[in-house]
Amino acid sequence: MTEFGLIDSIARMCETLPANGWEGIGDDCAVLPLGDEALVVSADMLAEGVHFLRHAAAAREIGRKSLAVNLSVVAAMGARPGATVLSLSLPQDAMDGWIEEFMAGYTELSAEHGVALVGGDTTASAAGITVNVTVFGRTPLANIKRRSAAVAGDIVAVAGRLGASGAGLRDILNGECDTPAAHAHMNPEAQIDEGIWLGGRAEVHAMMDVSDGVASDIRHIMERSGVGADIELEKVPADADLRTALCAGEDYKLLLTVAADGFAAVAAGFETRFGRPLYPIGSTTADAGVLRWLRDGRPTAEEFRGFVHY
Numbered sequence: 117m118t119e120f121g122l123i124d125s126i127a128r129m130c131e132t133l134p135a136n137g138w139e140g141i142g143d144d145c146a147v148l149p150l151g152d153e154a155l156v157v158s159a160d161m162l163a164e165g166v167h168f169l170r171h172a173a174a175a176r177e178i179g180r181k182s183l184a185v186n187l188s189v190v191a192a193m194g195a196r197p198g199a200t201v202l203s204l205s206l207p208q209d210a211m212d213g214w215i216e217e218f219m220a221g222y223t224e225l226s227a228e229h230g231v232a233l234v235g236g237d238t239t240a241s242a243a244g245i246t247v248n249v250t251v252f253g254r255t256p257l258a259n260i261k262r263r264s265a266a267v268a269g270d271i272v273a274v275a276g277r278l279g280a281s282g283a284g285l286r287d288i289l290n291g292e293c294d295t296p297a298a299h300a301h302m303n304p305e306a307q308i309d310e311g312i313w314l315g316g317r318a319e320v321h322a323m324m325d326v327s328d329g330v331a332s333d334i335r336h337i338m339e340r341s342g343v344g345a346d347i348e349l350e351k352v353p354a355d356a357d358l359r360t361a362l363c364a365g366e367d368y369k370l371l372l373t374v375a376a377d378g379f380a381a382v383a384a385g386f387e388t389r390f391g392r393p394l395y396p397i398g399s400t401t402a403d404a405g406v407l408r409w410l411r412d413g414r415p416t417a418e419e420f421r422g423f424v425h426y
């Protein structure tokens with residue numbers, strides 16, 4: 117079974133459970149509307165050997181990264197992260213220096229974004245370090261950006277450049293841990309302020325963060341919104357070869373769709389606010405489920421697939 121097959125079957129098994137007001141599985145965060153506001157919640161796990169190699173990464177960087185990926189999904193809903201709950205499964209040999217350094221990184225980034233740590237769990241581990249972060253955020257309900265809100269004819273955009281993280285992972289696996297790309301892989305710059313800002317723009321329809329690569333993640337917006345997408349390959353802002361930029365993932369940049377007649381205003385506002393462009397890379401179409409890769413406006417036979425666990 118694939119990762120998404122498993123998540124689908126879990127979702128099916130839970131269908132008969134009460135929702136209790138929550139919007140459940142399938143978006144970056146679960147959402148609980150509370151009057152004019154919404155609470156958003158998500159959990160993300162990092163496992164030694166899967167997400168990081170202990171010899172290749174400083175514990176402090178893993179501390180930052182485990183938080184950054186969680187802040188990223190809250191911002192991808194258009195919400196502001198407020199607090200986290202941190203659960204640690206630690207082998208004996210991680211109990212001294214490693215965890216102290218990890219917490220230094222974790223609290224450092226928490227402070228940078230004004231996020232509290234309000235609980236968690238700590239257990240022994242028979243093999244390897246596992247870190248789970250649960251994050252809570254809030255926003256005016258009207259600002260929530262769901263994967264399901266894209267409309268045919270929207271502009272598809274990314275809020276940052278892609279591929280550095282994938283190139284960095286390749287460097288690390290080649291034993292080169294000191295390259296700029298390796299640094300980018302270990303220190304993803306989640307677009308937290310950008311997500312909160314984009315949440316306030318009504319022209320922005322769907323939004324998510326790119327964890328598995330645009331090639332994989334655009335399909336989540338397509339599926340949940342019932343649209344297709346045309347991606348123009350020459351417009352993808354790539355900091356590596358195109359395949360790495362589209363498929364490797366872990367860049368944690370925001371992927372969004374914007375009403376076509378509102379895109380120019382949003383892009384101009386974004387550039388004024390952040391000093392960086394919003395990159396249009398294509399558009400959504402009425403051909404539900406059909407993803408096309410275009411070069412010079414024509415479909416190519418090239419196929420791009422993002423990262424999938426299992």
Ligand code: ADP
Binds near residue numbers: 123140142143146160
């Ligand atoms: P991401 O790539 O952003 O981490 P995932 O692909 O892990 O997102 O998850 C997709 C959706 O499935 C999310 O809404 C997530 O909350 C949900 N999900 C993932 N794993 C589980 C699980 N074991 N039980 C319930 N929901 C899950």
Ligand code: MG
Binds near residue numbers: 159
């Ligand atoms: Mg996940």
